[in-house]
Amino acid sequence: MTIRQPKADKRRRIAAPETGGKPASLGYPIFCLRNLQAGYDIEDLQADDQCHVVKRMRHLSRMEWLAVINAPRHGAGKENISRSAIRVAMPRAVTNDVTLWAVRYTQRKAMVGFRSGDVFHVVWIDHNFSVYSHG
Numbered sequence: 001m002t003i004r005q006p007k008a009d010k011r012r013r014i015a016a017p018e019t020g021g022k023p024a025s026l027g028y029p030i031f032c033l034r035n036l037q038a039g040y041d042i043e044d045l046q047a048d049d050q051c052h053v054v055k056r057m058r059h060l061s062r063m064e065w066l067a068v069i070n071a072p073r074h075g076a077g078k079e080n081i082s083r084s085a086i087r088v089a090m091p092r093a094v095t096n097d098v099t100l101w102a103v104r105y106t107q108r109k110a111m112v113g114f115r116s117g118d119v120f121h122v123v124w125i126d127h128n129f130s131v132y133s134h135g
Contacts, residue, residue: 026064027118031057035093035113040124040131049127052106060103065118068103078103081112085132094123102132 036042042050060068060076071077081100083090094100094114102110103120112131113122124131 026066028062028064029057029060029068030119031061032119032121035091035121035123037088037091037124040088040126042125045125045127049106049109049125052109053111053125056103056105056111065115073102074104074108076104079110081132087133088124088131091123093121102126108134 033042038044042053045053063071063076068076068078073079078101081102083100086100098114098116100112100114100123101120102112104110105125109129110126110131111120111122112124112126113120115121126132
């Protein structure tokens with residue numbers, strides 16, 4: 001495996017790697033669990049739900065973002081969640097400039113978080129339907 005040397009800018013600082021001109025919607029989902037909240041973490045799930053979460057992440061990571069965005073919201077797709085529908089405390093990681101999404105991991109149970117580039121930051125695993133109003 002060869003590691004490319006980063007290009008230096010005119011001020012002799014290391015430049016960010018180029019994306020190759022690929023639109024953000026054509027990448028593949030990468031899941032970040034760093035911001036999971038207490039009560040909605042992997043450890044708070046029953047063993048079968050833990051298994052469903054991991055299997056869903058694996059399934060979604062093989063799809064391009066565009067396919068996830070266009071899939072049915074109760075299938076492999078996503079659903080936008082209004083901030084006003086959130087019924088739990090909003091952590092600092094959820095800034096005003098992000099759009100919250102629900103991504104189903106089994107039946108109607110969802111992982112709720114936000115996308116930044118190819119990374120989906122999971123904030124809550126809504127195993128008991130208490131994170132947001134489903135009505």
